[in-house]
Amino acid sequence: MFWNEAVETLDRPELQKLQLQRLHETLERAYTVSFHKEQFDQAGVTPASLKSLDDLTRFPFTKKSHLRDNYPFGLFAEPTSKLVRLHASSGTRGKPTVVGYTRQDIDNWAEVCARSIMCAGGQPGDMLHIAYGYGLFTGGLGIHYGAEKLGACVVPASGGNTPRQVMLLQDFKAVGLACTPSYALNIADQMRELKFTPQDFNLKYGIFGAEPWTEEIRAKIEQELGLRALDIYGLSEVMGPGVSMECEQKQGLHVWEDHFLPEIVDPNSGEPLAEGETGELVFTSLTKEAFPVVRYRTGDLCALYYEKCPCGRTHARMSKLKGRIDDMFIVRGVNVFPSEIERVLLDFEELAPHYQIILNRPEHLDVVTVLTEVNYNFYAKTIGFALMDNNHPSIRDLSSKIRLKLNQALGVSIEVQVTAPRTIARSEGKAVRVVDNRPR
Ligand code: DLL
Numbered sequence: 001m002f003w004n005e006a007v008e009t010l011d012r013p014e015l016q017k018l019q020l021q022r023l024h025e026t027l028e029r030a031y032t033v034s035f036h037k038e039q040f041d042q043a044g045v046t047p048a049s050l051k052s053l054d055d056l057t058r059f060p061f062t063k064k065s066h067l068r069d070n071y072p073f074g075l076f077a078e079p080t081s082k083l084v085r086l087h088a089s090s091g092t093r094g095k096p097t098v099v100g101y102t103r104q105d106i107d108n109w110a111e112v113c114a115r116s117i118m119c120a121g122g123q124p125g126d127m128l129h130i131a132y133g134y135g136l137f138t139g140g141l142g143i144h145y146g147a148e149k150l151g152a153c154v155v156p157a158s159g160g161n162t163p164r165q166v167m168l169l170q171d172f173k174a175v176g177l178a179c180t181p182s183y184a185l186n187i188a189d190q191m192r193e194l195k196f197t198p199q200d201f202n203l204k205y206g207i208f209g210a211e212p213w214t215e216e217i218r219a220k221i222e223q224e225l226g227l228r229a230l231d232i233y234g235l236s237e238v239m240g241p242g243v244s245m246e247c248e249q250k251q252g253l254h255v256w257e258d259h260f261l262p263e264i265v266d267p268n269s270g271e272p273l274a275e276g277e278t279g280e281l282v283f284t285s286l287t288k289e290a291f292p293v294v295r296y297r298t299g300d301l302c303a304l305y306y307e308k309c310p311c312g313r314t315h316a317r318m319s320k321l322k323g324r325i326d327d328m329f330i331v332r333g334v335n336v337f338p339s340e341i342e343r344v345l346l347d348f349e350e351l352a353p354h355y356q357i358i359l360n361r362p363e364h365l366d367v368v369t370v371l372t373e374v375n376y377n378f379y380a381k382t383i384g385f386a387l388m389d390n391n392h393p394s395i396r397d398l399s400s401k402i403r404l405k406l407n408q409a410l411g412v413s414i415e416v417q418v419t420a421p422r423t424i425a426r427s428e429g430k431a432v433r434v435v436d437n438r439p440r
Helices: 012-030 034-043 053-058 064-069 103-119 138-150 162-172 181-193 215-225 338-346 376-383 393-410
Strands: 085-089 097-101 127-130 153-155 176-179 205-209 228-235 240-246 253-255 260-265 279-285 296-302 329-331 334-336 351-360 367-374 415-419 434-436
Touching (some): 064 097, 085 138, 138 153, 181 205, 181 215, 205 215, 338 351, 393 415
Parallel strands (some): 127 176, 176 205
Antiparallel strands (some): 279 296, 351 367
16 A cells, blocks of 8 residues: 555656656755855765766765754755744754754655655554654654545543553554664563453554564564554654555665665775665755755664565665664674674573663773663563572572674674563663763
8 A cells, every 4th residue: 555656656667757856956955055065065966966876975074063063054955934943853962953844745745744644554534552652752743744635533642651652552543653772672672561462452563663572572562562663763853654664565665765865985985885884874865845855874783685676666776774884893802793692682582672782891901791681571481570690599690691603693792681670771762772871
């Protein structure tokens, strides 16, 4: 099922023709922003010098630091009097990244989100429970407008107050759930504690994203919530949720290429990489008015595929994200991504799907400790409800099995600490997977 079949199945030559025309318009618009003009001038390019889509590689990149340097509105191509909305994402330090939307931008955003919901199997008339945060974060309002455009009935629950969310899901019988995958697991925990089973709900599909999640987490969510869990991707700088969306084939996320032009580059050299090679995802917006972005370095790692999908859509697919470049940490020379640790942990049937990676530097070497918890089954069977004791033989045994598996998978030794159920902080939005206590 398609929201916009003509566009979603456009032949590649037609799609590229549209992209080239829109790319010209975007570059012209960007050229009115002094930051972009200076960047273009320095690189010796003008909007008119772009003759083909491939010429885009001669244009300079935009980076997150450029947004910070031009805080708050320096990269906007329209005055705030022409805008109808601002969003912002909280940076790790200092000022947030601010983005703006004209009425047309909001309409285009709703369009790509409506497509995304249908891509997940949603339909007009569905009840959709949105538990992404509403506010400056783009998750809640972004999907909300898309769902309304589609003709779904929205439950704008926002994040938090999980017992209440469970009650609403049960009473209203929503068929779609939109939230972060870690929050979906939190909701599943709450359902179990209240002694519900998936049959007590009417959920059919989930639109989960805003943070990295592995196939193993997908399997867990599908089993515990009894729905089809699909991946949605986006970032505030490029629009918000709905930049790309997985279809029911689960073979990568369709980038809505009539609005966003993707590239993959080598994260170190910035050189373009070929189809199927993993590198840094870069986006140029094609229709944005208020905040056009030119070759924006997302910091996200994935590969792109251009083969037509069995679902009928022709828009390029990006692989499920491996993570962010800056989430990667180096332990004794070995690059480690949190997603690799997640994959190992989720293989242990004794564990709950919750974990944190703690980085310390007691002297000069980094020490990595994985904090994870046993699930209720294992807890009740082996330890009973006595106090959790790290020296309990079954916990000692389990910790060393996990340590060994992590060592085999990653090639470095990582400390493991196993705790009692519900001791690791649960997320209500994006999960904090890595706690970095190293001195800066
Ligand atoms: O997280 C937008 C969003 C909201 C996407 C709801 C999907 C659903 P930001 O807060 O600006 O925007 O964060 C963007 O989150 O660069 C990725 O690193 C990460 N991210 C987003 N979606 C995914 C995903 C929203 N599906 C940053 N898988 C991005 C992995 C994701 N990481």
